[in-house]
Amino acid sequence: MIVSAKDIHKHFGALHVLKGVDLDVAERELVFVIGPSGSGKSTLLRCLNRLERPTSGSVRVDGIDMLAPSTDINHARQRIGMVFQSFNLYPHMTALGNVTLALRKVAGKSRAEADVLGQAALERVGLADRASHRPAELSGGQQQRVAIARAIALEPRVMLFDEPTSALDPELVGSVLAVMRSLRESGMTMIVVSHEMGFARAAADRVVFMDDGLIVEQGPPAAIFEHPTHERTRAFIGQIQRH
Amino acid sequence: MTGWDRFAETFFNAKVMAKYLPDILYGMVVTIELAVLIILSGLFAGLVLALIRSLGVRPLNWLIIFIVDLFRSLPPLVIIVLIYFGLPAAGASPSGFVSTWISLALVLMAFAEEIFWAGITSVPRGQWEAARSTGLSFVQTLLEVVLPQALRLTIAPLTNRTIAITKGTALGTVVAVTEILGQASSAMSNSYNPSPLMMGATAYLVLFLPVVVAARWIETRFAWKR
Numbered sequence: 001m002i003v004s005a006k007d008i009h010k011h012f013g014a015l016h017v018l019k020g021v022d023l024d025v026a027e028r029e030l031v032f033v034i035g036p037s038g039s040g041k042s043t044l045l046r047c048l049n050r051l052e053r054p055t056s057g058s059v060r061v062d063g064i065d066m067l068a069p070s071t072d073i074n075h076a077r078q079r080i081g082m083v084f085q086s087f088n089l090y091p092h093m094t095a096l097g098n099v100t101l102a103l104r105k106v107a108g109k110s111r112a113e114a115d116v117l118g119q120a121a122l123e124r125v126g127l128a129d130r131a132s133h134r135p136a137e138l139s140g141g142q143q144q145r146v147a148i149a150r151a152i153a154l155e156p157r158v159m160l161f162d163e164p165t166s167a168l169d170p171e172l173v174g175s176v177l178a179v180m181r182s183l184r185e186s187g188m189t190m191i192v193v194s195h196e197m198g199f200a201r202a203a204a205d206r207v208v209f210m211d212d213g214l215i216v217e218q219g220p221p222a223a224i225f226e227h228p229t230h231e232r233t234r235a236f237i238g239q240i241q242r243h
Numbered sequence: 244m245t246g247w248d249r250f251a252e253t254f255f256n257a258k259v260m261a262k263y264l265p266d267i268l269y270g271m272v273v274t275i276e277l278a279v280l281i282i283l284s285g286l287f288a289g290l291v292l293a294l295i296r297s298l299g300v301r302p303l304n305w306l307i308i309f310i311v312d313l314f315r316s317l318p319p320l321v322i323i324v325l326i327y328f329g330l331p332a333a334g335a336s337p338s339g340f341v342s343t344w345i346s347l348a349l350v351l352m353a354f355a356e357e358i359f360w361a362g363i364t365s366v367p368r369g370q371w372e373a374a375r376s377t378g379l380s381f382v383q384t385l386l387e388v389v390l391p392q393a394l395r396l397t398i399a400p401l402t403n404r405t406i407a408i409t410k411g412t413a414l415g416t417v418v419a420v421t422e423i424l425g426q427a428s429s430a431m432s433n434s435y436n437p438s439p440l441m442m443g444a445t446a447y448l449v450l451f452l453p454v455v456v457a458a459r460w461i462e463t464r465f466a467w468k469r
């Protein structure tokens with residue numbers, strides 16, 4: 001298992017957001033996490049790279065104990081790419097600057113090496129010709145693809161996607177999903193929080209349904225979408241599909 | 244003699260002005276020296292305090308807030324007088340020049356810290372998270388990602404505050420600093436004529452008007468779209 005989270009609990013003050021979640025993800029697997037808002041799926045994702053520290057439980061990624069005090073978290077995070085709903089590109093840097101910052105500062109590449117790797121990463125997301133553009137000069141879809149390039153440039157073992165298309169205009173969603181699909185085909189392990197059901201059906205190995213801080217049900221997309229066994233899953237899938 | 248002639252004779256007396264021009268020019272040099280020292284040390288100290296504050300160490304932050312609030316509340320003239328007349332009692336005897344420099348630098352430091360801090364906290368959390376998720380350390384994130392964005396947000400309030408405090412160099416005249424106002428007022432009492440004061444005012448305009456205009460230019464230059 002490349003990702004192994006055991007009995008994750010997360011409290012925010014009095015709020016109990018994760019109530020004992022286990023999640024194992026195999027290499028090259030694409031796991032889709034769905035569920036109503038407030039169900040804890042984003043928090044679970046953020047516990048995997050320790051953007052949130054779980055109140056209790058254990059997280060191992062690529063053999064590294066992410067919660068151990070002795071773990072060099074900055075080193076460990078290089079292996080875990082993350083893409084955010086709101087892109088979070090650095091507005092004061094060009095697309096290439098965004099992609100190469102961690103290559104230079106964390107991976108220790110020279111500027112010339114980083115530029116070559118960064119340019120290759122932009123190529124992979126179809127934006128080689130936008131390298132010198134600032135985020136403000138790019139569309140939402142392009143910004144999100146630069147954000148993906150920023151993550152994959154570090155050659156992570158796992159990619160986390162936190163609602164990567166939720167902030168996009170409908171006509172821009174396709175370009176981001178296309179990049180995710182090609183990542184998938186290259187064998188990247190991916191954990192995706194999203195409501196893009198079409199993409200889930202086509203590309204996911206497994207769909208995990210969360211509600212109220214727990215994993216309620218999981219299985220292959222066909223099983224979850226066509227024959228959900230739990231009432232809450234059925235209600236949620238029904239709501240999503242009515243849209 | 245017409246009214247206008249009398250006015251010119253009093254406020255723009257050519258003979259008096261020629262005689263005291265070297266004094267005023269000397270005062271300008273002193274004012275420039277003071278201003279540069281105050282701006283460099285005040286802004287630097289303010290930035291350092293804001294960076295320390297961003298580390299989030301509670302007792303340290305309380306201390307910073309206390310210092311900053313103290314120097315934002317005290318009138319600069321009071322600080323100058325306290326340092327100039329008070330410190331000798333503690334064994335140190337700073338000159339008027341040094342007293343004025345330290346006092347105004349402390350005041351600028353206090354206001355600058357608040358402005359830098361406001362800039363740092365107004366950078367969205369997502370910027371921190373994105374940078375940290377790629378493995379950048381806290382300090383790398385602060386210096387490479389957050390600070391460059393924070394500085395752009397601070398340029399307008401910072402230039403305004405810097406100009407306002409730097410003009411306070413005129414307060415140095417109270418502790419015998421030979422800056423512009425000091426030179427002008429002693430020239431005025433020696434010549435029984437207010438023309439040197441007009442020269443002093445002109446000297447301030449010559450010094451600060453370009454700075455104000457430059458500040459306006461910097462503000463528009465760095466107002467960038469997000």
